[in-house]
Amino acid sequence: MNVIVCLKQVPGTTNVKIDPQTNTLIRQGIETIINPFDTYALEEGVRLKERFGGKVTALSMGPPQAEAALREAVSLGADEAVLLSDKAFAGADTWATAYTLAGAINKLEQYDIIICGRQTLDGDTGQVGPELSEMLEVPFVAYVSQIEEIADGQMRVQRMVEEGHELIETPLPAVITVVKEINVPRLPSLRGIMKSKSAVIPVWGVQELGIDQGRVGLSGSFTKVIKVFFPQRVCQSEIFQGELETQVECLFSRLKDAGLV
Amino acid sequence: MEYFLSEEQKTIKGLARRVAEERILPVRAELDESEEFPWAIMKDLADADMFRVFVPEEYEGLGGGCLELCLVVEELARVCSAVAASYAVNALGCFTLMEYGTEEQKRKYLPDIAAGKRLAAFAITEPTAGSDASNIKTTAEKVEGGYVLNGTKQFITNGGEAEIYTVMALTDKTRGARGASAILVEKDTPGFTFGKKEKKMGIRASATRELIFRNCFVPEENLIGKPGLGFIQAMRLFDKSRPGIGAQALGVAQGALEAAVDYAQQRIQFGQPIISLPVVQDILAEMAIQVEAARALVYAAARMVDSGAKKITEGSAMSKVFASDVAMKVTTDAVQICGGTGYMRDFPVEKMMRDAKITQIYEGTNQILRNAIAIELRKRKARTE
Numbered sequence: 333m334n335v336i337v338c339l340k341q342v343p344g345t346t347n348v349k350i351d352p353q354t355n356t357l358i359r360q361g362i363e364t365i366i367n368p369f370d371t372y373a374l375e376e377g378v379r380l381k382e383r384f385g386g387k388v389t390a391l392s393m394g395p396p397q398a399e400a401a402l403r404e405a406v407s408l409g410a411d412e413a414v415l416l417s418d419k420a421f422a423g424a425d426t427w428a429t430a431y432t433l434a435g436a437i438n439k440l441e442q443y444d445i446i447i448c449g450r451q452t453l454d455g456d457t458g459q460v461g462p463e464l465s466e467m468l469e470v471p472f473v474a475y476v477s478q479i480e481e482i483a484d485g486q487m488r489v490q491r492m493v494e495e496g497h498e499l500i501e502t503p504l505p506a507v508i509t510v511v512k513e514i515n516v517p518r519l520p521s522l523r524g525i526m527k528s529k530s531a532v533i534p535v536w537g538v539q540e541l542g543i544d545q546g547r548v549g550l551s552g553s554f555t556k557v558i559k560v561f562f563p564q565r566v567c568q569s570e571i572f573q574g575e576l577e578t579q580v581e582c583l584f585s586r587l588k589d590a591g592l593v
Numbered sequence: 594m595e596y597f598l599s600e601e602q603k604t605i606k607g608l609a610r611r612v613a614e615e616r617i618l619p620v621r622a623e624l625d626e627s628e629e630f631p632w633a634i635m636k637d638l639a640d641a642d643m644f645r646v647f648v649p650e651e652y653e654g655l656g657g658g659c660l661e662l663c664l665v666v667e668e669l670a671r672v673c674s675a676v677a678a679s680y681a682v683n684a685l686g687c688f689t690l691m692e693y694g695t696e697e698q699k700r701k702y703l704p705d706i707a708a709g710k711r712l713a714a715f716a717i718t719e720p721t722a723g724s725d726a727s728n729i730k731t732t733a734e735k736v737e738g739g740y741v742l743n744g745t746k747q748f749i750t751n752g753g754e755a756e757i758y759t760v761m762a763l764t765d766k767t768r769g770a771r772g773a774s775a776i777l778v779e780k781d782t783p784g785f786t787f788g789k790k791e792k793k794m795g796i797r798a799s800a801t802r803e804l805i806f807r808n809c810f811v812p813e814e815n816l817i818g819k820p821g822l823g824f825i826q827a828m829r830l831f832d833k834s835r836p837g838i839g840a841q842a843l844g845v846a847q848g849a850l851e852a853a854v855d856y857a858q859q860r861i862q863f864g865q866p867i868i869s870l871p872v873v874q875d876i877l878a879e880m881a882i883q884v885e886a887a888r889a890l891v892y893a894a895a896r897m898v899d900s901g902a903k904k905i906t907e908g909s910a911m912s913k914v915f916a917s918d919v920a921m922k923v924t925t926d927a928v929q930i931c932g933g934t935g936y937m938r939d940f941p942v943e944k945m946m947r948d949a950k951i952t953q954i955y956e957g958t959n960q961i962l963r964n965a966i967a968i969e970l971r972k973r974k975a976r977t978e
Binding site: 518519520521522523524526574 | 601604605608611615616637640641643645646655747834
């Protein structure tokens with residue numbers, strides 16, 4: 333069972349700044365973490381390996397400092413990790429990101445399952461997983477909450493939908509995105525941390541991947557953030573004071589004035 | 594304060610803190626209330642390789658020493674002393690084996706202990722043998738192919754939960770303490786049962802039980818080291834393990850200090866946080882000084898043990914006595930700072946105060962240890978005269 337887990341390093345805080353030129357997040361100099369949803373993806377990958385054997389490869393596209401997220405992934409049980417980093421990748425939207433990840437996955441060749449988190453904490457789109465499956469031309473299941481069975485090249489999973497679960501069977505290889513209900517991610521182990529410190533993490537750029545430079549990064553992106561703003565607060569509130577009866581009277585007269593009752 | 598810990602030691606301490614905060618903190622009050630043995634947390638500690646810390650590398654451990662063990666115990670006790678005790682006693686339980694066991698014995702037991710698959714415990718105390726540890730009555734009569742144990746051990750930490758017990762018993766009762774030997778007994782050995790689980794003042798989630806031996810046969814190969822040397826082995830063991838109790842005391846004191854500072858910062862009286870009152874500041878400052886002094890002494894004693902120094906009784910006893918007295922004082926002050934809130938069981942400091950008390954009592958009462966320190970002082974004086 334060869335598992336590829338795609339993960340992203342995201343700001344560990346909501347206190348982030350936006351680059352006014354590109355309207356993208358400024359990622360330098362802020363505390364970073366592995367995108368929380370991706371930690372469930374990694375845990376599930378490691379559990380599959382423990383169940384069926386094989387290996388887990390963690391994959392991340394990002395600036396050079398994203399290597400830290402991959403080292404953490406190794407401390408949590410990933411066997412190998414590859415960083416996709418190149419100046420040309422900067423400013424990528426979900427499509428260009430998925431294209432780049434697909435390039436790396438094609439280079440890795442052997443895989444049975446690709447696991448992603450359902451969405452990231454910063455971009456929040458949830459698009460990279462499904463786009464990846466399109467590009468790799470393999471089946472896709474979103475919001476997986478349980479992998480029930482894997483046998484004879486088939487996988488049966490539970491997928492969370494608004495009112496319950498769907499049971500889906502899919503041939504492998506496949507791409508899935510997972511929800512936090514799927515597991516409780518483990519903490520790192522001391523042996524894992526020690527291994528992660530000496531792990532060799534190759535860095536692949538456009539050249540190593542042999543992909544089309546025009547289809548990566550900002551230039552390969554179909555979408556562009558043109559403005560980031562806080563929505564204006566349009567509602568006004570008023571807190572009534574005094575005894576309960578007085579408050580009810582105030583509320584009633586206000587509603588009456590507004591012609592609502 | 595800078596203690597010049599190595600990168601590896603910092604990693605161990607950091608991960609122990611993470612396990613404590615993420616896995617123990619959310620359940621500590623519940624565990625204290627239910628007095629349930631924290632099996633889920635033992636699993637988390639095993640997964641994080643914490644049981645490997647004190648086991649040599651040849652037996653799938655990480656080869657750490659007394660200081661590494663102390664760092665883990667400190668961090669666990671900072672959040673929950675009951676978990677710290679349940680963890681630390683494993684080191685105590687396999688230390689005699691590591692030090693005096695044969696290659697075969699070590700191969701048989703240590704990898705499982707390192708992986709956290711089986712817990713260990715150490716049994717010396719009996720109804721007649723507390724501070725007077727040499728007055729044990731449990732016998733291990735030599736028979737064809739092994740020993741037959743009879744007797745009762747009391748107040749055994751991890752009793753009933755652990756699977757591997759190092760038991761001190763008389764293989765030659767005519768010789769008293771000189772006839773004592775360390776014998777390994779596995780749980781489920783016929784003739785080996787457990788008494789009731791004790792209801793304790795503090796460290797309530799830890800398990801404390803009697804071990805009862807009634808014609809319990811163990812094979813010859815379960816004897817650790819030479820017969821008759823058990824008591825000496827045990828005394829050497831305690832010399833090396835006492836900084837660990839110091840670390841447990843230090844951790845609980847640290848936790849209480851932090852809780853007191855948090856509370857003093859938040860609690861508004863007379864229109865200001867009580868931390869701005871000089872009388873409160875005075876108590877907090879004194880607590881901080883005591884905690885830091887305890888840390889310095891515990892780490893120094895642990896390093897002394899790891900250096901392989903021969904005469905360690907005094908320094909090791911000092912670290913345990915001082916840190917445990919500090920823990921009792923600091924946790925009591927923490928309850929005082931938190932006032933009525935601190936006295937309530939919804940708030941963590943009263944548990945810390947209850948938990949602190951045992952550190953002044955077990956692995957040598959502070960009175961017995963002061964006595965041991967005084968003996969060393971007299972011996973030294975006698976040598977110079």
